[in-house]
Each structure stands twice: as structure tokens, then as C-alpha cells.
Amino acid sequence: MARTAEEWRQRPNLDPNLIVDPRIYTDPEIFREEQERIFDKSWLVACHESEMPEPYDFRTYQHPGGHNIILVRDENNNINAMLNICPHRGNLLIYEPSGSIKGASPSGGPKRITCLFHAWAFDATGECVDIPRCAEGYQDRVKKEDYGLRGVKVEVGYGGFVWVNMDENAPTLKGWLGGSLDAIGDTLTEPLEVFHYHRAVIDGNYKMWHDTNSEFYHDYMHYHNRITGMMHPGYWDREYRTFEGGHAQVTDMQLKYESFKGHEKRELGWPGLGAGRWALVDLFPGITFNIRAPAMRLDTAIPLGHNKVLVEFRGLGLKSDTPEERAIRIRDHNSIWGPFGRNLPEDLLGTYGQGRALSDPTDAPYILQARLEGNKIHDEVGMRHFLERWQELVGRDPSDPYHNQPRAAE
Amino acid sequence: MKVTYEVEKAAREVISASCDTMDQEDFGAYLALCAPEFQYAIRVYSPEIRRDMTWLEKDYEHMKTLLDLLPKQNRDRNPIKRHISVREVTSANGKDEVTVRSDLQVYRVLLDGGEAQVFAIGKYTDRIDMSGDEPKLLEREVRLDSRSLGAGYHIPF
Numbered sequence: 001m002a003r004t005a006e007e008w009r010q011r012p013n014l015d016p017n018l019i020v021d022p023r024i025y026t027d028p029e030i031f032r033e034e035q036e037r038i039f040d041k042s043w044l045v046a047c048h049e050s051e052m053p054e055p056y057d058f059r060t061y062q063h064p065g066g067h068n069i070i071l072v073r074d075e076n077n078n079i080n081a082m083l084n085i086c087p088h089r090g091n092l093l094i095y096e097p098s099g100s101i102k103g104a105s106p107s108g109g110p111k112r113i114t115c116l117f118h119a120w121a122f123d124a125t126g127e128c129v130d131i132p133r134c135a136e137g138y139q140d141r142v143k144k145e146d147y148g149l150r151g152v153k154v155e156v157g158y159g160g161f162v163w164v165n166m167d168e169n170a171p172t173l174k175g176w177l178g179g180s181l182d183a184i185g186d187t188l189t190e191p192l193e194v195f196h197y198h199r200a201v202i203d204g205n206y207k208m209w210h211d212t213n214s215e216f217y218h219d220y221m222h223y224h225n226r227i228t229g230m231m232h233p234g235y236w237d238r239e240y241r242t243f244e245g246g247h248a249q250v251t252d253m254q255l256k257y258e259s260f261k262g263h264e265k266r267e268l269g270w271p272g273l274g275a276g277r278w279a280l281v282d283l284f285p286g287i288t289f290n291i292r293a294p295a296m297r298l299d300t301a302i303p304l305g306h307n308k309v310l311v312e313f314r315g316l317g318l319k320s321d322t323p324e325e326r327a328i329r330i331r332d333h334n335s336i337w338g339p340f341g342r343n344l345p346e347d348l349l350g351t352y353g354q355g356r357a358l359s360d361p362t363d364a365p366y367i368l369q370a371r372l373e374g375n376k377i378h379d380e381v382g383m384r385h386f387l388e389r390w391q392e393l394v395g396r397d398p399s400d401p402y403h404n405q406p407r408a409a410e
Numbered sequence: 411m412k413v414t415y416e417v418e419k420a421a422r423e424v425i426s427a428s429c430d431t432m433d434q435e436d437f438g439a440y441l442a443l444c445a446p447e448f449q450y451a452i453r454v455y456s457p458e459i460r461r462d463m464t465w466l467e468k469d470y471e472h473m474k475t476l477l478d479l480l481p482k483q484n485r486d487r488n489p490i491k492r493h494i495s496v497r498e499v500t501s502a503n504g505k506d507e508v509t510v511r512s513d514l515q516v517y518r519v520l521l522d523g524g525e526a527q528v529f530a531i532g533k534y535t536d537r538i539d540m541s542g543d544e545p546k547l548l549e550r551e552v553r554l555d556s557r558s559l560g561a562g563y564h565i566p567f
Contacts, residue, residue: 051459059458097458197459198557223482314459331467338562340452340466345562346484352561 009365016399018370024398025205026361031306037393038285039064040166043176045287045300046071049160050193056102060094064302065166070094074124081154081164082126086115087147122149159188180247184279186272187291195330196315198339200348204355206286206303209311212347213288214382224342238377246284246389248382252277268294268328284389295333411501418499421510421538424545429492437477445539445546446470454554485564490529491517506541516567530556
């Protein structure tokens, strides 16, 4: 029998740390705090270096803190990150997601980022190199030397990913990661290359997506996983290892693809992983390294609001791949993780369903993160560990974010 | 072979039938339109990474496996409708087959309320064996212009 409203609101008799107030997923005020206190302080993957292989190549990045960023490879092969905003009148400098400034643009010369509005020009390091009719208009009050772009901290590493941090006082990337990617360091030793990119925009909170990546209890959703993973003893030996900073690793396992009709046994491996093995690290606040030999997938969650998330999905192979090896990796990646794959649409439907069900914050008084299985694969420690870090940065208790204040509609 | 009115009509009809059977999720009827050597692919160019991508690639057997397993999978149940406009029917010299290029529009009709949405646009390039009593699909490449498909979709276009 269904419960009454009063029964439904009654909190279960569980440790408060195992119960989450859903308003942390639905409150616009909390989301603004997250933008400022989490995303503007975090190292985030903006792209992969193979997306801008040549000097003067650029890539744009929609930063979750609400910032537009340009990444440009300069003539010395260094990758520079700057805000995509002209210091003159605040216009967007680069409109396309990727390309090259090597050639001239309609508004300016080669090897320059030229604002199409009034032709202010900047080099690949962000230095202002030309202000049209500067002396005539500004006399000596404005000098190009004083009007470079706003630089953003950038590091390239851990498989050639391009990481940015809006906080000029941020710790190093290595310090931020807390050893989490070192745990799968063997898998990131060879130069990688992106072969797949697509996005999904889902009406739900970004944490819902990262939660899905941070627990494997939802394997019940996937026929594919039930057959290739859960049927095999090694599955239940996988465990979560947590790292300082809210990051978590899931230890690897051997998959039995041949158990799944239509999937041949995997012969092609990955550096540091044999054929059919699987390694995964979830990084706070919304990145997942997911290597399921022979292919790698990287998720980056970009919240567009408290109830909308854009997830970027990249597929990667080795730069040294032969055409035959690359074809195998692409086929394998997309049969599971592509937009027409067997797993990814199901995961996204889970986030969509949560986003829709929790869209009225008064409907669900609590949700559970209460599975305790000794940190093994169906334990929900990954999500709880995330929220411990979240609480440190946001300053709210996920179980009681308003300090026992009445719910909004009560 | 010479592309006569009858040849073009037969090619158009088999492509339309392939769309209808997929729309109706009558996968057995869809596969009956395909030759044993059938090859299927969905490809799309990404301006973000400036690469051509293959999002799905199946031969006849793997396509059959994919379709056979659909009842066991959780998926988006909102139905889609494939609409094609045939643009060109050509034939290579000396072969009893034609190549057909069509524009493709995929609409999704929401189960809850019936709103129709444009889900995807692209093109079909089909190679069709015309040598037998019935035309058979030898190859279909779906070249998508759309790249944003929400949560994605379990059934090929």
C-alpha cells in the first residue's frame, strides 16, 4: 500500500550521512554557490591536446562557472588559455568551437585573434598586438600593452588532457588530483588521440550525472552489464578507493564480452590494461576517466543551470594506432558508449528521470545513498565521498542544507 | 543498368519500406529487405574535434543481434518517424545495382501529449541490389548533420 503524505515525509531511521536532501540538486541558490566555490576553484578538462595538434590551432570551452574560454596553441607548441572576451567592448573573440588562427580572418591578419567587432587583435599568448587607430582615438590614454586578454591557469597532462583552473591561487593539478589518476597512471603513458565527440543536454542536475558514474548499483539498468559483468565473480571483487579531494577509483576487472551475444572476445588491449579489462576514476566535481580496453571514454559534466547539464563525451585511442586498431577501438567504443550504443542512452535516461521526478523539490523529502558493502562495487561510498568534499567547499550539510529550516513549500 | 522509371520506383519503394518497418519496430521485416552482405553505418562530422566519426557500424548479423536484443533493454519509448526525400538514383556501369541518395528527417513524437519534434536530419546513401525478384539493401550509410540527440537512441536510423 502506498504511504500517506505524512509517512512519505518521515525520514528513515538511518545515519544522516546516508540520507541526502534533494534540494542540493534543485536549488538555484545552491547552484550559484557551487559555481563560485567549486567550479571556479577546480581543475577541469577543457579538451584534449589532439583537438588542437598544430601551432595556432584553437579550441573553445564553455566553463561551468559561466565563463567562455579560448585555448590556443602558440608557435612554441605551448597551449595558452584565456577568457574569450575582448577587453574593448566585451565581445566574444572566437565564435567557432575549433579551428586555426594561422591564416588571416576577415577582420585581421594571420596568427592573430582579431575581434570581428572593432578589429582589436591579440596573439596566441593573449597579448594585445593591435588597436586600430589607437593614437587618434585614445591619444596616450590607452596602450595596447595594457590590454592583453585575461589569462587562465592551464596544464597539460595525465594522458594529454588540457586542464584549466579559474583560480590563480589554485594548487597544482597534481596536488588537486590527490593521487587519484596516479592509480591508473599506467593507462595514460602513451600519447592519445580523440576520435569521438558528442554532447548530451539533459534536464537534470550535474551531480545526478556524476552520481551515475559514481555507483555501479545501477548496473541493473543495463542488460549488457548484467550479462558481461554481473554474471562473473570478479565483478563483486571490484571496490571503491577514495582519494583526497572527492575523487574515487573503481578497481579494474576482466570483462567477459564473449558472454554477450553479438560481441566477439576482445583481443586488443590498452597500455597498462589487458584485453577486456576495465579501469575507472571519478574526479570531483564532474569528470570520469573510463577505460574499457580497447577504448577510452572521458566524460566532462558542464552544468548549464541547477536543472540542466551538458555532458561532453570523448572517445580516445592511441596516437600510434594502425588504421585497423583504430577501427576496432571506434567500433567497440560506439557499440557501448556512442549515441546509438547499448549503455550510454540508458544512463542518460536515468539522469533525465531523476531530473524530472525531482523538478518539484517538495515531492521527495530525501533520497538514499545508504548502501554499505565494505566499499565493494555496489557500495555507494563514491557518492558519499563526493558529498564530503562538496560539504567542505559549499559549507552546507547535504543531509540538512538549510539547518532544519522548513521545506520551501511547507 | 539503365535507371528506368520502374527501377527508380522499385528503389524508392524499398527505401520507404525500410523506413516504415523500422518506424513500426518490425525488425524482421526490415531485415528481410536487406541482403546477407548488408553493411550499415552512421557517420557524422564533428566541427569540435574536426574529425569524421563513425557512430555505429554493423553488418547483417550484428544488426540482427542488436535488433533482437532491444526488448531486453531499457530505452526511450517515444517513437520516431523517418521521412525521406529521394534526390538521386544512379547506377554503376555493368552492375545490377543502384545507388540512391536521399535527404532524411527523423521526427520524434512524444508519447505524453503527442508533440512532434525534429529529432535529427541527415542523408541516406543506399546501395541496392536490383538483380533478383525483390530489391535488396546492400549498404546504407546514414550521414547525419545533427549531432545532438539528447540521451541518444537505441534503434538505428
